[in-house]
Amino acid sequence: MDVIETSQPSTNIAMHPEKQQNNSMPPLKYGEFIATLPMRNDWKFMPLHLYQGAWYFTIYLDAVLEAQEKFQAQPNDVVICTYPKTGTTWIKALVFAVTTRSRYPISESPLLTSTPHDLVPFLEIEESRGETCARDLENPLVSTHIPYHSLPESIETLGCKIIYLCRDPKDVLVSMWHFFRKRLPEGIDKDAYLSMEDSFDSFCEGAAFNGPYWDHVAGYWKASQENPDKVLFIKYEDLKEDIVPNVTKLAEFLGCPFTSEEEEQGVVQQIIDLCSFESLSNTKVTEEGNYSSNSPFVIKNSLFYRKGEKGDWKNYFTEEMGARLDQIIEEKLSGSGFSFLSPQ
Numbered sequence: 001m002d003v004i005e006t007s008q009p010s011t012n013i014a015m016h017p018e019k020q021q022n023n024s025m026p027p028l029k030y031g032e033f034i035a036t037l038p039m040r041n042d043w044k045f046m047p048l049h050l051y052q053g054a055w056y057f058t059i060y061l062d063a064v065l066e067a068q069e070k071f072q073a074q075p076n077d078v079v080i081c082t083y084p085k086t087g088t089t090w091i092k093a094l095v096f097a098v099t100t101r102s103r104y105p106i107s108e109s110p111l112l113t114s115t116p117h118d119l120v121p122f123l124e125i126e127e128s129r130g131e132t133c134a135r136d137l138e139n140p141l142v143s144t145h146i147p148y149h150s151l152p153e154s155i156e157t158l159g160c161k162i163i164y165l166c167r168d169p170k171d172v173l174v175s176m177w178h179f180f181r182k183r184l185p186e187g188i189d190k191d192a193y194l195s196m197e198d199s200f201d202s203f204c205e206g207a208a209f210n211g212p213y214w215d216h217v218a219g220y221w222k223a224s225q226e227n228p229d230k231v232l233f234i235k236y237e238d239l240k241e242d243i244v245p246n247v248t249k250l251a252e253f254l255g256c257p258f259t260s261e262e263e264e265q266g267v268v269q270q271i272i273d274l275c276s277f278e279s280l281s282n283t284k285v286t287e288e289g290n291y292s293s294n295s296p297f298v299i300k301n302s303l304f305y306r307k308g309e310k311g312d313w314k315n316y317f318t319e320e321m322g323a324r325l326d327q328i329i330e331e332k333l334s335g336s337g338f339s340f341l342s343p344q
Contacts, residue, residue, distance in 0.1 A: 030065040034058060042202035043180065044193045048209075052150045055211050060124070064146055067124040073154040078161045078254065080120060080143040081151075083216045084209050085175035086167035087236045092116035092143060093275035095163060098251045099139050101262075106270045111280065117143075123152070145210050148219035159230055161254070164220040167236035168340055169213050169329050170313035170322050173203045177316070196316055204328055214332035221338045235340075240310055243272055 028034060038050040048055040056064060073079070080095055082088040093116040097109060104110065110119055120141045144151065155162070177199045181190050199208075206212030224233035232253045239246045247268055251257050258268055273279060313322060329340060 028058070028062045030062050033065070034061055040202075040207050042198065042205075042207045043209075045180070048207055052147075053215065054147050054150065055207050055209070057209060060209070063124040063127065064150065067127045067144075067146070068150065068152050070127050071123050071152040071154065073152065073158050073160050074140055075158045075160070077140045077142060077155070077158070078163065079123075079151075079155055080141065081148070081162055081164045081220060082143070082145060083166065083172065083213055084145050085172050085179060087165050087239070088143065088145075089116050089280065090275060090277070091163065091165045091234070091239075092120040092141075093280055094247060094250065094271070095141060095254070096120055096139070097271045097275055098247065099141065099254055099256060101256075101267065101271065103138070106274055109274055111274060116280070147210065147216050148223050162220070162223070162231045163234070163250070163253070164224065164231065165234050165236055165239070166217050166220070166340075168310070168313070169203075170317075170325055171236075171310065172213060173200065173208075173325070174313045174316050176203075176209065200317060200321060200325070204325055212332070214329050217338065218333055218336050221336055225337065237310055244268055247272060 034049055034051075040048045040050075040055065042048060043057075046057045046059070048057060049061050051061055051064070078095065078099070080088075080092055082091065093111055096116060096119050097111060100109070120143050123142045123144050124146060146152075177194060177196060181194050202208060203211065203213070206215070210216060220231065221233055224231040232250070234246065234250075248258060262268070326341060333339060
């Protein structure tokens, strides 16, 4: 699909089915600027706009611009960074549980009554709501989907610690495709809006939410190689297959390593169990609550959980398609020192 120009950024209500009744969206704060940017309409329910080398949906880009202008990091902030649908909810839960384990017994963890997204807010979404991104003073955690080169300047200036989680791009695409289809209103032809074939082609071209994916990964990978004390880079598959040493490494990076006594008492495994897909997806707040209510980003909490499985892409596109995407990703990452196809 060709890049097209637009004079008025669209906010198609299909992106926000909860607000269909009034058929209106909050006004864009940076609408005039966004209208000057190149645009694509690959995903149909809302345009993508090209800003600083990445493609963003209209309303989300408005939030990114506000975060860049207004977000002020604190020196002890820990920033959890992810590309959408790479395991964001899981890594937030793990980081929160690891860093608060001395404050809350496992049986009283806030993760049992609140979602990881409530406990570790997205800095861009909080700023877009007109609220300063609130951090727990004892445990200052924030998160973002923004690419490394576009992060609010204060994060790098103050040397905040960053944790980055990436995932096999094939599974990322499938998870993203499901997520957006579930956000579409009932009763419409979802294949007309979001077919796997069209979504696959767009993803391969780099035209996806916060894409190109390979650029997002490469930016954080380079930062982790240049400053490993400040940027921890983790692969979802490694975390899935070898979780105990990875959670142990996570705690060390965060400056709160597990003691020998904690290891003997099974605290590491207790945290892993608390943050498991089964545990998080079955809480009352997940089943009944909404994330970011009273904002353009309201989402049912249950939509953040689908399968969390490795290799689910095989159920949705062919081996040939998988090989094509692997080849594109490897070519784009060539020379970076990182590969999804080999252990790091």
